[in-house]
Amino acid sequence: MKNIFSVILISVFSLILWSCVPSKNVTKSEISVVPKVNEMIIGKSYFKFTKQTGFIVENENQKKIVRQFSGLIEKSSGCELPVIIDGKVGNNTVSFKTVKMGNPEAYSIQVLKDRIEIQASNEAGFFYALQTLRQLLPSEIESNQLVKNIKLIVPVIKISDSPAFKWRGFMLDVSRHFFPKEDVLRMIDNLALHKINVLQLHLVDQQGWRIEIKKYPKLTEIGAWRVDRDKQPWNSSFKQKPGEKSTYGGFYTQEDIKEMVAYAQQHFITIVPEIEMPAHITSALAAYPQYSCSGKSTTVLPGGFWPINDLYCAGNDSTFLFLQDVLTEVMDLFPSKYIHIGGDEANMSEWEACTKCQKRIHDHGLKNTGELQSYFISRIEKFIHSKNRVLIGWDEILEGGLPPNATIMSWRGVQGGIEAAKLKHDVVMTPGSHCYFDGYQGSLRHEPTAMGGYLPLKKVYHFQPVPPALNADERKFIIGAQANLWTEYISNLKHAEYMTFPRIAALSEVLWSANNTRNWDDFSRRIQLLMKRYDFLNINYSKSAFQVTIHPSFDSTLNKIKVNLEREFPSLDIHYTTDGAEPTPYSNVYTEPLLLSSSTVLKAKVFSGKNVGEFTVKQDFGINIATGKQVKYLSAYDNGFAGRAKFNLVNGIRGSLHYNDEEWQGWNAKDVDVVVDLQTPSSVNSISVGFLQDNGTWMFLPPLVEYYISTDGENFEKVGEFINSENPLSSVVKVKDFSLSIQKTQARYIRIKATNISKIPTGHPLEGQNAWLFVDEISVK
Numbered sequence: 158m159k160n161i162f163s164v165i166l167i168s169v170f171s172l173i174l175w176s177c178v179p180s181k182n183v184t185k186s187e188i189s190v191v192p193k194v195n196e197m198i199i200g201k202s203y204f205k206f207t208k209q210t211g212f213i214v215e216n217e218n219q220k221k222i223v224r225q226f227s228g229l230i231e232k233s234s235g236c237e238l239p240v241i242i243d244g245k246v247g248n249n250t251v252s253f254k255t256v257k258m259g260n261p262e263a264y265s266i267q268v269l270k271d272r273i274e275i276q277a278s279n280e281a282g283f284f285y286a287l288q289t290l291r292q293l294l295p296s297e298i299e300s301n302q303l304v305k306n307i308k309l310i311v312p313v314i315k316i317s318d319s320p321a322f323k324w325r326g327f328m329l330d331v332s333r334h335f336f337p338k339e340d341v342l343r344m345i346d347n348l349a350l351h352k353i354n355v356l357q358l359h360l361v362d363q364q365g366w367r368i369e370i371k372k373y374p375k376l377t378e379i380g381a382w383r384v385d386r387d388k389q390p391w392n393s394s395f396k397q398k399p400g401e402k403s404t405y406g407g408f409y410t411q412e413d414i415k416e417m418v419a420y421a422q423q424h425f426i427t428i429v430p431e432i433e434m435p436a437h438i439t440s441a442l443a444a445y446p447q448y449s450c451s452g453k454s455t456t457v458l459p460g461g462f463w464p465i466n467d468l469y470c471a472g473n474d475s476t477f478l479f480l481q482d483v484l485t486e487v488m489d490l491f492p493s494k495y496i497h498i499g500g501d502e503a504n505m506s507e508w509e510a511c512t513k514c515q516k517r518i519h520d521h522g523l524k525n526t527g528e529l530q531s532y533f534i535s536r537i538e539k540f541i542h543s544k545n546r547v548l549i550g551w552d553e554i555l556e557g558g559l560p561p562n563a564t565i566m567s568w569r570g571v572q573g574g575i576e577a578a579k580l581k582h583d584v585v586m587t588p589g590s591h592c593y594f595d596g597y598q599g600s601l602r603h604e605p606t607a608m609g610g611y612l613p614l615k616k617v618y619h620f621q622p623v624p625p626a627l628n629a630d631e632r633k634f635i636i637g638a639q640a641n642l643w644t645e646y647i648s649n650l651k652h653a654e655y656m657t658f659p660r661i662a663a664l665s666e667v668l669w670s671a672n673n674t675r676n677w678d679d680f681s682r683r684i685q686l687l688m689k690r691y692d693f694l695n696i697n698y699s700k701s702a703f704q705v706t707i708h709p710s711f712d713s714t715l716n717k718i719k720v721n722l723e724r725e726f727p728s729l730d731i732h733y734t735t736d737g738a739e740p741t742p743y744s745n746v747y748t749e750p751l752l753l754s755s756s757t758v759l760k761a762k763v764f765s766g767k768n769v770g771e772f773t774v775k776q777d778f779g780i781n782i783a784t785g786k787q788v789k790y791l792s793a794y795d796n797g798f799a800g801r802a803k804f805n806l807v808n809g810i811r812g813s814l815h816y817n818d819e820e821w822q823g824w825n826a827k828d829v830d831v832v833v834d835l836q837t838p839s840s841v842n843s844i845s846v847g848f849l850q851d852n853g854t855w856m857f858l859p860p861l862v863e864y865y866i867s868t869d870g871e872n873f874e875k876v877g878e879f880i881n882s883e884n885p886l887s888s889v890v891k892v893k894d895f896s897l898s899i900q901k902t903q904a905r906y907i908r909i910k911a912t913n914i915s916k917i918p919t920g921h922p923l924e925g926q927n928a929w930l931f932v933d934e935i936s937v938k
Contacts, residue, residue, distance in 0.1 A: 183312035189686035190292045191662045192352060192669035193679070200313035202270050206294075208236050213244040213252040218280050221423070223253075226287040233300045234307055248272060253283055262354075263319030266290060268311050281425045285352055289316060292350075292690070299693035322622065324585050324637025325668040326355035327661060328431075329653070330644040332362035332440070335381075335407035340650040341417050347658070347696060349424035351665035355639065356421060357429040357497060360409075363439035363458040363467070367408045368430070370486050373479070375444035379457070381408040383440075386459035390853020390888070391645045393922050394460025403457060414490045429549070430491045433499035434480060435533050436465040448476045450511035461645060462922070464504035471533045472513025481540050488544055495564065496541050500534055500550035531557030538563055549585070552577070566639065568592075571624045578627055578634040586638040591620035592664070594656050595643040599701025601815035603772055605655070606646050609817050614684070614702040615725045618663040618677055640664050651697040658691060658698035659684050681726040700771040705731055705761040707776050711785035711804045718753040718778055718785065718809050724763050733761040739773060740764075753809070756780045778809040782841075783833050783907065783937035785809075791830035798823030798931070805933075806846075807833060812933035814890050816849055816856060820934075826927040829859070829911040833935055838868060838905045843938045844876075845896035846909050849931040850889065852921060856929045857885050859911040862895045866904035873908050886920050892933070907937055 182201045212223045220240050227238045246252040251273040258264075264277040264286035273290070277283045293311045297304045327348055329336065336344075345356060360367045366380030382403035386394035397403065409417070421428045442449045443457045450470045469476045488496060505526035508514040518529050531554075538548040538560035549564040552573025559565070564583040567574030574584040586592070589610065596610030622638040640661055647653050662684055666675060684702075691698045708721040722731050731747035732740040737758040747761070757778045788806050800822040801808060812820035850858045860881050865873035877897040895911075913930040917923050 186682065188293065188312070188314075189683040190289055191680070191683055191687050192666035193674055193683070194289060194316050194318040195671050195674060196315075196317040198315040200268075200315070202313050203310040204268050204270060204273055204313065206230065206238070206309035206311075207249060208238075209249055210238050211244065211250050212238060212240040213246050213250050214240060214242055215253055215255060216242060219253050219283055222280060222284050222287065223251075225423070226291060229291065229298050230309065232302075233298050233304045234309060235303050246272070246274075251275065253277075255279070258282065258319070260319035262323075263317075264289075265318070266314070266316040268293075268314045270313060273311070281354075284349075284425045285318070288350060288352060289318065292687070296686075296689040296693055299690050301695075320352065320669045321671055322635075322637035322668045324355055324639065325353050325665060326357060326429075326585065326587075326637065326639030327353050327657070328357035328359060328587075328639055328641040330359040330362070330642060331367050332359050332365045333644040334648045335365060335367060336644075336650060336653070337407065338409060338413045338417060340653075342420050343650065344653070344657075345417075345421050345424050345426055347654075347694065348661065349426060350690075350694075351662055352669050353661065353665055354426055355429055355637075356426050357431055357639065357641075359431045359433075359643075361431065361433040361440065361499075362437045363462065363465070364460070365406050365408075365457060366440040366444070368414065368432075368487065368490075369408060369410045370483050371411070372482050372486065373445065376441060376483075377408040379403075379444040380440035382406040383457040383459045387648065389460065390851075392461040392463075392855070393853040394458075395922050396462075397456040397459065405459075406457075411486075411490055418491060427493050427495075428491060429493045429495050429497055430487050431497035431499060432480075432483060432487055434537065435469045435471060435530065436467065436501070436503035437499055438469060439467045441469075442467055445479065448473065448479050450507040450514060460922075464506075465502045466504050466507060468503055468505070468507050469533075470511060470513055471508060471529050472511060472515070472517040477536060477540075480537060484537075484541065485544075488541075488546060494547055495549045496546050497549045497566075498534070498537055498541075498554075500530075500554040501568070502553070503530060505530070525557075527557040529557070530554075531559075534563070535560040564636075568641070574635065575624050575626050578631045581631075581634060583634050583636050585636060586622040587641055591617055592638060592640050593643070594640050594660055595645070595647065597815075597817075598656070598660060598699055599704045599772075600706065600774055601818040602813045603704060603774070604701065605652065606815075607656070608643060608645055611817075612660070613725060614660055614663055615677060617660045618667065618675075618680055620664065620667050621672075622667065637668055638664065654697040655699050658696050659688065659702070660699075662687060678727050682728060685726065702726060703729070703763055703771045705733075705763060705772075705774045707759070707761070707774060709776075709778070709808055709810055710801075711808055712752065713785065715752060716754075716785065718780070720751040720753060720759065720778075722747045722751070722761055726763070729763040729765050731761055732764055733759060735759055753778050753780065756809075776810065779811065779934070779936060780809050781936045781938050782835055782839050783807045783935050786836060787834040788935075789832040789834065791832065792824065792827055794822040795825045798929075800933075806831065806935045808934075810934065811847060812849060812892060812931075814849075814851070814892065816851060816854055816931055821849060821931045822933075823856075824913055824930045824932070826913060826915045827930075828913050829909065829930055829932055831909055831935075832870070833907045833909075833937065834870070835905050835907065835937065838903045839937075840901055841866065841899065841904045841907070841937060842901050843896060843898045843936075844907055844909070845894050845934075845936040846911070847892055847894050847933045848911070849933070850883075850887065850891050850893060851931075852886065852888065852917075853890070854929075855917060855923065855926065856931045857914050857917075858883060858893060859895070859930055860885075860914060861912040863910040864897045864899075865908035865910070866902065867906040867908065868904060870906045873906070876902075885914060885918050907935070909935065 248271040258278040264282035385405040508526045565577035595608035596612040702725040706723045712719045732744040740762040862879040867873040879895040
């Protein structure tokens with residue numbers, strides 16, 4: 158009786174499941190495919206998947222591709238759809254047909270009321286067709302659990318599609334922090350949804366060696382482990398001390414590598430291994446110091462240490478034999494056409510002092526260590542080329558001469574890529590300005606700690622991989638672009654996902670969709686629908702694009718602070734308050750810049766109708782008699798940390814704990830000396846100035862601040878000083894105001910001198926290097 162009841166229940170559920178078809182036709186605004194397809198014609202009605210829907214394929218490889226797709230339907234609906242090789246194409250079928258197409262990754266889909274026809278020239282095209290079909294189905298298809306009343310319908314539609322670039326890449330740095338095999342497999346799953354086809358694994362760096370090399374077991378026995386310094390700032394961690402155990406790290410066995418490579422191939426992703434050289438290799442030298450210039454023992458570094466001094470010895474032939482052995486095992490594991498060798502950020506001081514390296518320079522008629530690096534890379538390139546592979550490296554390998562068969566990854570802007578393309582070398586564009594996903598993507602006050610820089614979703618979307626400086630013949634050497642996720646501040650998969658998604662969706666459209674089909678307004682609509690799919694996939698994606706961005710300036714004509722509010726998604730409204738209250742759908746709607754003449758607590762949030770945004774952005778504006786007044790810099794700030802320049806110190810906005818939030822100005826090993834012109838003689842009771850302490854990024858409080866006043870701007874009277882007695886090595890990151898109360902007095906000019914400690918003090922890992930002094934708001938009351 159119980160079994161009969163179960164059968165009835167399943168039958169009733171199946172009837173409900175497969176019969177729910179909407180009565181209206183789909184509109185373009187309801188379709189969300191990312192990356193955008195090149196051609197799409199929408200018809201009327203729908204194709205409905207039923208329990209009897211069959212997949213008709215031509216061979217076993219196609220069957221495997223379908224099984225990945227049909228597995229989604231099985232998990233979400235409970236029904237396993239049949240896949241038949243060389244079956245009859247008829248009603249209620251999804252059929253594959255191999256046809257010749259110009260692009261090997263191209264495909265076409267024709268959805269009719271009674272069947273779906275998919276054409277492609279090879280398996281990659283069929284795979285990408287199913288990724289598109291997947292996104293035409295409801296988001297619930299991504300669920301790992303049975304979904305009641307799921308509507309497995311696809312609109313009648315005709316699609317013709319192919320990628321603009323053949324290299325659509327993503328790099329995951331697994332050296333700074335190790336990501337287990339399971340994390341890499343999950344990342345492959347989610348990259349494939351976006352039609353990303355290259356995963357570069359940064360397997361080697363100063364902080365860890367992550368791949369098993371049978372001939373050199375110490376590379377993982379020693380090089381894969383470091384002392385745990387994760388509670389210390391990355392750039393001010395202490396090196397390993399005698400007696401400390403290395404417990405933090407991990408590595409991939411060769412069996413792990415084989416499994417990841419095979420899994421990636423099933424998802425039409427090529428894993429490109431990166432084995433760094435000649436620099437970023439302290440983890441290797443910790444295991445085998447004989448391949449360094451000094452031969453001295455060292456330890457794996459537990460954080461960022463600059464400059465990058467540890468290098469392979471270019472004058473020692475045994476170094477090249479070692480690297481050839483390593484690369485041979487690497488190439489046996491990775492079938493990738495490309496082998497990445499890094500080649501970046503090598504400080505060549507060790508080569509300058511090394512007698513073997515200097516002899517190499519002399520014997521080969523090289524001019525300097527720059528040409529020695531070119532010799533090093535060229536020698537490795539010849540070996541890689543002899544194995545029918547292609548060397549790829551960061552744009553530093555251009556320096557001193559480029560090896561004849563090398564491919565360039567241009568990361569220091571696009572100029573290296575332009576130069577390489579003009580030399581007829583293939584180029585992958587990956588400039589930090591648009592492709593470094595370790596940067597902030599929203600307000601620094603609301604984001605987890607990142608490496609630095611600001612790369613919101615919209616900026617990624619507007620990236621143009623092909624520089625206009627190239628002519629038509631040169632442009633063909635730009636084979637694609639790549640996002641890079643460096644993991645100094647990213648220690649787990651959830652955080653990695655947060656930094657990757659949805660920015661990778663924006664880059665995927667840049668690389669797949671024809672330039673003339675891309676449109677930000679349309680993408681911003683589609684990405685919000687794709688985020689629903691992310692929810693079912695349990696991707697920890699960033700919602701930073703829903704933040705309101707505040708851009709203040711000072712209107713000297715009106716003598717008021719002018720505040721512009723911006724949002725990335727144009728379909729959303731900004732609602733704001735100026736009394737500290739939480740914005741609601743009934744709060745003021747932002748339509749034009751706000752003008753502030755008194756201290757204000759501004760809060761803003763985006764809404765779509767009555768649907769609330771993810772974030773409320775809050776900004777305090779502290780208006781005082783110095784606000785918006787002219788500042789004269791008697792000592793200049795560093796151009797790299799100019800903040801908002803002209804009015805930065807008097808714009809009414811306090812800097813946050815993030816030194817790169819555009820509210821701080823920085824002085825490198827120099828004292829601060831500034832004068833604020835209040836424009837008219839004013840009654841002054843107090844003077845205050847804020848400083849940032851963050852010794853992990855080499856920023857220290859001043860030991861002394863002096864305050865002066867003047868009526869004529871020439872003759873200044875010292876009215877007080879603030880002596881700071883705090884320990885400069887404190888690891889606490891904080892903003893501290895240095896304030897002085899004075900008897901009410903008349904003054905027009907306020908002068909502030911702040912002493913920089915100049916050099917990082919003894920006891921800090923970077924002692925002796927230049928110290929920074931960071932200043933934000935000057936307040937006069």
